[in-house]
Amino acid sequence: MKKLLMLVAVVAFLASCGKGDRGQLVGVKGKKWHPEKPYGMTLVPGGSFIMGKADDDIAATLNAPAKTVTVPSFYMDETEITNSEYRQFTEWVRDSTLRMRLAILADDEGLTPGDGGTGDFAFKDASNEDPSVWEQYVEDNYIGLGETGYEGRQLNWDEDLIWDTEDIPDEYYAEAYDSMYIPFEEAYNGKRSVDVEKLIFRYSVKDIQKAVKNPGLSRKEFIKTYITKIYPDTTVWIRDFNYSYNEPMHNDYFYHEAYSDYPVVGVNWMQAKAFAQWRTLYHNGYRRKQKGRDDVFPYRLPTEAEWEYAARGGLEGATFPWGGPYAKNDRGCFLANFKPLRGDYAADQALYTVEADAYEPNDYNLYNMSGNVSEWVNSSYEPGAYEYMSSMSPIVNDENNRRKGVRGGSWKDVSYFLEVGTRDYEYQDSARSYIGFRTVQSYVGTDVTLNAATN
Template identity: 35%
Template structure:
């Protein structure tokens, strides 16, 4: 075999190798015929409704007061904004649901958990003493003893949980769900989180723009004289709505989005820091007011101890993030991924 033949063979093999590499580089061997078709074999994702949640569709509404500003606070003037679709717990987190969180952390505290038993009991366990500390000269001892631990209160909203603990609950719930999904070879779901103040107000109105209450309004009783929420109907009168303290979740009718107790029962933590002038500052698309230096966090919805003004959809309030109360609880939200116009059930 002469040198000329070897030289030509080497050139031929080089060209063949280059053509093969070129084919791989430009996708010819993958059947895309050189066209831009995206990365093949991507796993599909279908977002399902998490257990205990309901879907709140995208929309535009007027955030702010829906009636007279009787306190002349001028901290919730109307502003038209747009909200993306999301999921929200249809009730407040209950004692028994929160107990699952605590028990799971306690079970893991001796092994892989970052939380020790002492940490859990000091920072995450509901502060049952709030039933005595929140009110002067009040016989709160029975509630201190039984409200969180006794099965009679399993379906009542958890209280005595501060904003920081509510955030930890959301993180745990995310990890708990996605650990299972990973074990099943599924894509993770978006994080559970506290709803923004704007999301909360939008959801509370149930699709009724400028609604004073989740059921529309303007009254807090129906035609038969029955209260439509758990609140304080009058001075010294806590029982006309059927419950002297909190009520079991979903004891009253749901709003148009299938959400219960958006007015009354317990106030609810939101993600936002509280500032009287935050409305003009935040954007008009999915607004959220973040300020890590601000220890006041927004609460919404009013509670069993509040008069009707505080259970209006547009009324703002706050509490310090490290403070637990007998009248503040929370519920979780989750961002919906995909089409913004609606959700395919």
């Protein structure tokens, strides 16, 4: 037995030779990394800054004492996420929901692409008459064993969905199509709309903090699955303001093309995080079709420190993204969309929101970091957080604290809330007509810091 083991070891050693490394330590080569600036984002060079109130704490909140912190480089959306961009998310969820229903019907009825009609939307494996060893292994050991029974089965995205009722091919497609819309008795003015309650996005994340603190747990104990209804709450325009006629905004703001470039509102913290997860999934789905390309780093909400660092635009101790201390320029023009002059909303040339790229950007080319809509951040609101959080890439996010940070002030706020050091919050399941968000992505590659850029 010893001779056999020695022989195996020698063969294994000899087999490792001849790879071109000449027995040298050359490291393992992974997939080629092709760094790219995400569309619509700008690179914020990392560095240190003084976080907190730059001026006197006139509101006496005592929640933002000055603290020097350092953040790494990251990409950030140049504008708030717009209605058009968020509609891309809702329409993708709508389409994937219909495709799933069609695939399930095809599976139940034993239909395959060769049958045409609904069969064209069958699961990818439905017509796989000669599966590979791996495909057969996955089918035998995984498919049908999950929570829904359809985990591991791929939808067919190659076929175009049919939305014109005149072209519906068969009764199964008609059934799936009808299930996506509100009932006829709930329609008005002869128009049926998609039942937005059906637009649900499901995703899973690893709770790294829980895993680190509980090393004995199995992997499945710290994988969390979230199921989120993702359509914006358009009723916020009515609920946020009593005795105010805002029905046109309720009816048109999210879906009408006139508002496509305006920031999305009516999105709670959980929906904003779901959008970031979908954006990651959507981007990686494209990259995986190109052989040898690695996944991108996840899109996410910014931490409170990242948001404030980016909002300052490299200006140390500034009150606003443009400096300050005033909200007007030297010609008397307002520099952001907010509530000036004791409620003269139109004095800044805007009544509600404005286009996401309105007004001048700060020195990092970021628009409306103050005003227009407040923005969700990936941090819990803790009044004393600055006292104990780390000075290196700080974040305080307690899943049991439902109060989440919002920063930047909005179209309905006075200038105090536009100050880059002002902190505010809203409950994570609350949607408002004045809260939106933008996303960030960690920068990977050659170090880029503000200090290096200025030396």
